[in-house]
Amino acid sequence: MSLDAPTPAGVTEADIADGEPLVEVDDLKTYYGEGGLLGGAPVKAVDGVNFDIKKGETLGLVGESGCGKSTLGRTLIGLEQATGGSVRYKGTDITQLSKTQLNEMRQDVQMVFQDPESSLNERMTVGEIIKEPLDVHDWQTPQDRRNRVRELLDTVGLQPEHYYRYPFQFSGGQKQRIGIARALALNPDFIILDEPVSALDASVQAKILNLLNDLQDEFGLTYLFIAHDLAVVEHVCDRVAVMYLGNIMELGDSQELFDDPANPYTLSLLSAIPEPDPSVRKNRITLRGTPPSPRDPPSGCPFSTRCPMKIRPEEYQDLEPAVWEAIEVFREVLRERSKVEYSPTEQVRQLLGMSDPYDDLDDILAEEFGDVDVPDKVQQHIDEAVSRIRNGDPESAREYLREEFASECEAERPELHPVGETDRVSLCHRHKSGYDEPNAFVDEDVLGE
Amino acid sequence: MSQVDPQTTTESSKDPILEVENLQTVFFTDKETIRAVDGVSFDIEPGETVGIVGESGSGKSVTARSIMGLVESPGRVVGGSIRLRGDELTDNTKQEWQRIRGGQIAMVFQDPLTSLNPVYTVGNQIKESLRLHQGLRGKAATEEAINLLEAVGIPDAPRRIKEYPHQFSGGMRQRAVIAVALACDPDVLICDEPTTALDVTIQAQILELLHDLQEERDLAIMFITHDMGVIAEIADRVNVMYAGEIIESAPVDELFDNPKHPYTQGLLGSIPSRNPSGEPLATIEGEVPTPNEPATYCRFADRCPEAFDECEAVHPVAVEVSETDAEHTASCLLYPDDVSRDEAVELHRSRGAATETEVDR
Numbered sequence: 001m002s003l004d005a006p007t008p009a010g011v012t013e014a015d016i017a018d019g020e021p022l023v024e025v026d027d028l029k030t031y032y033g034e035g036g037l038l039g040g041a042p043v044k045a046v047d048g049v050n051f052d053i054k055k056g057e058t059l060g061l062v063g064e065s066g067c068g069k070s071t072l073g074r075t076l077i078g079l080e081q082a083t084g085g086s087v088r089y090k091g092t093d094i095t096q097l098s099k100t101q102l103n104e105m106r107q108d109v110q111m112v113f114q115d116p117e118s119s120l121n122e123r124m125t126v127g128e129i130i131k132e133p134l135d136v137h138d139w140q141t142p143q144d145r146r147n148r149v150r151e152l153l154d155t156v157g158l159q160p161e162h163y164y165r166y167p168f169q170f171s172g173g174q175k176q177r178i179g180i181a182r183a184l185a186l187n188p189d190f191i192i193l194d195e196p197v198s199a200l201d202a203s204v205q206a207k208i209l210n211l212l213n214d215l216q217d218e219f220g221l222t223y224l225f226i227a228h229d230l231a232v233v234e235h236v237c238d239r240v241a242v243m244y245l246g247n248i249m250e251l252g253d254s255q256e257l258f259d260d261p262a263n264p265y266t267l268s269l270l271s272a273i274p275e276p277d278p279s280v281r282k283n284r285i286t287l288r289g290t291p292p293s294p295r296d297p298p299s300g301c302p303f304s305t306r307c308p309m310k311i312r313p314e315e316y317q318d319l320e321p322a323v324w325e326a327i328e329v330f331r332e333v334l335r336e337r338s339k340v341e342y343s344p345t346e347q348v349r350q351l352l353g354m355s356d357p358y359d360d361l362d363d364i365l366a367e368e369f370g371d372v373d374v375p376d377k378v379q380q381h382i383d384e385a386v387s388r389i390r391n392g393d394p395e396s397a398r399e400y401l402r403e404e405f406a407s408e409c410e411a412e413r414p415e416l417h418p419v420g421e422t423d424r425v426s427l428c429h430r431h432k433s434g435y436d437e438p439n440a441f442v443d444e445d446v447l448g449e
Numbered sequence: 450m451s452q453v454d455p456q457t458t459t460e461s462s463k464d465p466i467l468e469v470e471n472l473q474t475v476f477f478t479d480k481e482t483i484r485a486v487d488g489v490s491f492d493i494e495p496g497e498t499v500g501i502v503g504e505s506g507s508g509k510s511v512t513a514r515s516i517m518g519l520v521e522s523p524g525r526v527v528g529g530s531i532r533l534r535g536d537e538l539t540d541n542t543k544q545e546w547q548r549i550r551g552g553q554i555a556m557v558f559q560d561p562l563t564s565l566n567p568v569y570t571v572g573n574q575i576k577e578s579l580r581l582h583q584g585l586r587g588k589a590a591t592e593e594a595i596n597l598l599e600a601v602g603i604p605d606a607p608r609r610i611k612e613y614p615h616q617f618s619g620g621m622r623q624r625a626v627i628a629v630a631l632a633c634d635p636d637v638l639i640c641d642e643p644t645t646a647l648d649v650t651i652q653a654q655i656l657e658l659l660h661d662l663q664e665e666r667d668l669a670i671m672f673i674t675h676d677m678g679v680i681a682e683i684a685d686r687v688n689v690m691y692a693g694e695i696i697e698s699a700p701v702d703e704l705f706d707n708p709k710h711p712y713t714q715g716l717l718g719s720i721p722s723r724n725p726s727g728e729p730l731a732t733i734e735g736e737v738p739t740p741n742e743p744a745t746y747c748r749f750a751d752r753c754p755e756a757f758d759e760c761e762a763v764h765p766v767a768v769e770v771s772e773t774d775a776e777h778t779a780s781c782l783l784y785p786d787d788v789s790r791d792e793a794v795e796l797h798r799s800r801g802a803a804t805e806t807e808v809d810r
Contacts, residue, residue, distance in 0.1 A: 064648035064649070064650060064651075065619075065648055171736055173736075201504040201505055201675060201737075202504065202675065202677070202716060202719050202720060203504065203715065203716060203719045203732060203733040204504075204736075205719070206719035206721075206730035206731065206732045207730075207732045209721070209730055210729045210730055210732065213729065228648065228649065230649065231678070231720070231721045231722040232721050234721065234722065234726065235721035235722070235724065235726055235730070236721075255726065268650060269649065269650060271653075272649045272650045272652065272653035273649055273678065274652070274653075274656070274676070274678030274679045274681060274682040275678055275681060275682070275722070276677040276678040276680075276681050276705070276717070276720050276722060276723060277681055277705055277723075278681040278682075278701045278702050278705050279702060279705070279706070280681075284653060284657075286650075286653050286654055286657055287650045287653075287654070289604075290618040290619075290620055290621065290651065329604055332604065333604055333605045336604075336605065337605070337608065340608070360607040360608070363607050364605060364607070367599065367604075367606075
């Protein structure tokens with residue numbers, strides 16, 4: 001428990017001016033499945049993030065599925081228990097609040113969910129759905145509540161007669177309007193929008209985005225906008241945080257970040273967006289593979305297993321890109337294989353020497369190194385690793401390759417370095433002096449200029 | 450392909466491989482008759498990607514399922530023709546369909562987890578297709594399956610074929626589905642929103658893969674999506690669907706530079722990146738209607754900013770937007786734009802009368 005008595009949020013006067021931090025997140029961690037006898041390694045959904053949300057702004061939170069953006073949103077509103085760090089809303093640390101205090105706080109902080117189909121109770125009328133938060137918080141008299149609901153229906157562009165209808169009678173866009181009306185019921189200051197438009201068609205999406213924008217102007221709302229659609233984020237957000245594997249990779253002014261991304265992951269992500277304009281020819285960065293499991297994130301930089309601009313050890317600086325990639329893929333294959341769980345019969349067979357999980361090693365080598373011209377200085381290390389695998393010790397082979405080919409990207413976690421004109425930060429070793437910046441590796445037209 | 454069609458060898462690459470003409474697929478429910486696909490016509494040439502875009506409920510997926518012979522009761526293909534290399538498909542028997550599905554036309558669905566069987570290994574599912582269509586068994590089938598997985602860019606294929614779908618990531622599952630679809634060397638690949646369930650970096654990988662495979666195998670691809678960005682990226686030619694009809698069709702550059710139908714203009718206008726930052730997005734008023742009655746009028750008229758009286762009375766047919774541009778057609782009474790409005794309306798009226806059809810139960 002924090003010492004200062006938390007102010008019931010609904011009562012607090014809005015003493016925070018526009019542009020001052022409304023939410024301060026400090027080294028926040030949310031792990032799942034920690035502890036317990038059979039727990040094993042926890043899933044590190046959010047792994048130490050720091051940022052502020054300023055009053056009146058829209059902060060975008062983007063990233064691929066599984067990067068922890070929804071978990072982060074849910075932790076900010078107290079729907080998930082933080083494992084470490086703090087979230088201060090108007091100065092109060094909400095990770096330390098009791099259930100009753102959290103309930104109070106939620107008058108002020110609301111959420112709009114992605115899927116309007118599953119976030120509205122099919123058995124309640126629209127009026128009841130929107131009225132529920134008012135009932136829960138015992139807001140004024142029942143008559144006032146009903147009037148408030150009618151007012152809200154009008155605010156989000158629905159008709160008063162919709163009060164007595166059921167959700168199934170509405171289209172996707174209208175359902176999302178109902179969800180927004182419910183979030184607005186208690187007059188919150190801060191709304192977390194978790195993928196509010198990704199289930200909607202383009203023309204409907206535009207209408208909801210316009211509505212959200214109008215509401216922000218009218219009620220002075222602060223938004224955290226969680227989305228995977230970068231084009232939408234670019235259009236609606238003032239600042240953007242890019243997440244990967246539970247970490248914030250880059251955070252800064254939306255326009256600047258989209259025009260001149262500094263982090264290798266941001267660069268790759270932006271270059272992957274298909275442009276709705278066939279005349280734009282992008283020289284795209286296509287990332288290899290998929291993000292690693294958050295249960296077992298890579299050591300060092302979270303992006304190091306896929307980064308196309310990874311720092312190489314000194315002696316391999318001028319290796320052919322194809323050779324370097326073959327080495328990376330080979331190491332990835334060995335890493336993946338080390339995590340395979342074999343069935344009990346297979347384990348017995350392996351123990352008895354009847355089956356060798358690496359009996360297809362020649363195929364793998366041919367597949368990865370078959371079409372590239374491997375220099376001797378690399379080949380000797382590959383050979384050494386192969387002989388270690390053949391001797392039944394793949395673990396030491398992986399270790400050997402790691403020592404030979406890994407750089408600081410895999411050894412130590414990078415820091416957030418300031419980049420750009422405004423106060424933007426990026427998590428990458430390449431921002432340190434002595435290295436080329438990540439964007440020195442890409443062509444002009446990587447973002448389709 | 451095990452059997453070589455004598456026609457293939459003589460065929461020039463300019464001839465369409467798949468021709469869809471005035472296709473009508475109708476769903477008969479107790480309440481109403483829904484004309485999910487209502488008079489759709491288009492061609493696909495070998496090595497070409499034809500995109501179909503539209504919002505949900507516009508009939509894109511039903512079009513694809515009709516071509517695959519996968520429309521199930523209460524739905525039925527009631528009119529029009531689908532020809533694969535000149536052979537009519539709509540009157541096929543069940544056996545004939547089974548030979549064509551997977552063998553000559555293959556399909557990749559939106560959600561890779563539901564299109565793979567969770568209780569068989571990925572290798573088994575590829576081998577099933579190889580066995581049914583090419584008669585490969587045992588070691589030969591396994592080797593071919595490994596080759597296919599490598600062809601779709603799955604690393605460590607020898608281990609992966611022994612794994613189950615749940616052990617694959619989303620992007621890899623979609624690659625596996627593509628491997629199954631390619632197992633029998635089809636001529637036409639129908640992709641129904643293949644990247645919608647995937648993240649943008651994985652989507653880029655899959656689009657690149659489809660592009661490479663198309664070049665290697667001279668595949669004709671029909672690509673269905675609601676994402677204008679994806680369509681701009683992959684399609685050579687685009688058909689825009691609205692309420693069961695193709696309302697505009699043009700080469701991809703032309704469509705994005707010069708959209709003619711008010712609906713296409715509205716659809717493109719509502720894309721965030723085509724709007725100046727910080728300003729409200731352009732929107733289309735109203736909702737997509739359900740096509741539950743014969744189209745004797747323009748189905749977009751009540752949402753159309755340019756509608757005039759005749760729009761409620763005359764059904765627009767696909768016409769060239771101008772005399773000079775035969776590749777670009779739009780179903781809108783505003784076109785052709787080089788004749789007077791009355792002449793244009795008259796043209797639509799007379800052509801429309803010729804193609805009118807009645808749907809019976």
